[in-house]
Amino acid sequence: MTQKQRRIYRKAYALLEHHTPLRADCGVLCGRACCRGDGETGMLLFPGEETPFRVLKKNGRRIAVCGGRCRRADRPLGCRLFPFLPQLEESGRVRVRLDSRGFGLCPLVRRAEAAAFSHRFLHRVRRVGKRLLRDRESRAFLAALWRESEESDALRRQFPKNNLK
């Protein structure tokens, strides 16, 4: 991890320490579906991001394998952002959008129109996005996640009958 990344992640963790997508605990909607990993799955780590969890390397990426339990302060950045991602638009503006890769897992992605998202949370994700995009590796990583999110969205639109309810 570079010094710059350390500073960015420290601030990002702090910004998203207490704020969550809904003002209430969304875990009651789904039984904490995004935390039900096994020994081979977990949360993607940002470039250089450190974690106390076991790290699995897969396809050139690092995954924190938490086994579905963590101290709140140890959550990787991906867990804090989920199910949103910041995106850099061509205009240079940072937008915050739902990550379609979470469609099968997260009711907030599937039923976004019914969710009363916390404006404070979204604002903070945007602030985190602005910081992440200052780092070349994090910017490239976010861009790759966006491509995957958009591919997943496009695929789902081609097979609407298979969409989970």
Ligand code: SF4
């Ligand atoms: S899967 Fe979605 S709704 Fe469920 S706990 Fe995770 S973020 Fe909240």
Ligand code: SF4
């Ligand atoms: S680190 Fe914590 S928040 Fe993230 S998936 Fe594991 S249990 Fe859930």
